[in-house]
Amino acid sequence: MVIVVRERRGLAARSSAGGPRRRPGPGESRSAAGAKPAGSPAPHASRDGAARRDIETPRVLVVDDEPSVRLLLRVNLPLSGFEVVEAPDAETALERAEREAFDLILLDVMMPGMNGLELAQRLKTFAGTSDAPVVFVSARADRADISRGLEVGAADYITKPFDPIRIAERLRAVLDGARREGDR
Numbered sequence: 001m002v003i004v005v006r007e008r009r010g011l012a013a014r015s016s017a018g019g020p021r022r023r024p025g026p027g028e029s030r031s032a033a034g035a036k037p038a039g040s041p042a043p044h045a046s047r048d049g050a051a052r053r054d055i056e057t058p059r060v061l062v063v064d065d066e067p068s069v070r071l072l073l074r075v076n077l078p079l080s081g082f083e084v085v086e087a088p089d090a091e092t093a094l095e096r097a098e099r100e101a102f103d104l105i106l107l108d109v110m111m112p113g114m115n116g117l118e119l120a121q122r123l124k125t126f127a128g129t130s131d132a133p134v135v136f137v138s139a140r141a142d143r144a145d146i147s148r149g150l151e152v153g154a155a156d157y158i159t160k161p162f163d164p165i166r167i168a169e170r171l172r173a174v175l176d177g178a179r180r181e182g183d184r
Contacts, residue, residue: 101128
């Protein structure tokens with residue numbers, strides 16, 4: 001498997017908190033370009049330390065039993081502005097969903113134990129994932145498999161192998177569609 005890592009234009013470095021820091025524009029100070037002053041809160045925490053949601057950095061729960069697929073997504077999705085949280089199996093995904101909120105869920109269909117179709121239905125019962133669109137990523141590319149994924153409520157179904165740049169574009173489109181739907 002080939003892992004594609006693309007460099008995002010305008011990123012000079014990573015901040016100490018791990019988030020992207022862009023280069024200052026003409027007449028802009030370093031702090032205006034994303035450098036954090038000493039003692040400022042972490043990017044996903046409010047001043048009182050409580051977690052907050054950054055709407056510009058959607059959180060994606062990636063559930064896949066293949067480490068190489070998780071690695072590919074963990075490396076490439078943040079370059080397109082996503083925060084990636086991984087789970088190697090359904091049980092771990094359910095544990096994370098009990099205590100964390102996600103903007104989008106990316107699920108493999110074929111996993112040992114509970115499959116992605118069943119997991120998608122279970123994740124809809126948690127407050128932090130009930131409104132999150134589900135996108136299936138699977139080697140199963142038959143029309144019947146894709147139809148089944150869409151029947152259980154998936155917003156999209158992507159077949160493996162996939163282009164990591166294209167998958168980021170499709171995830172962004174799913175989120176944009178979900179936001180438009182929520183505005184109605």
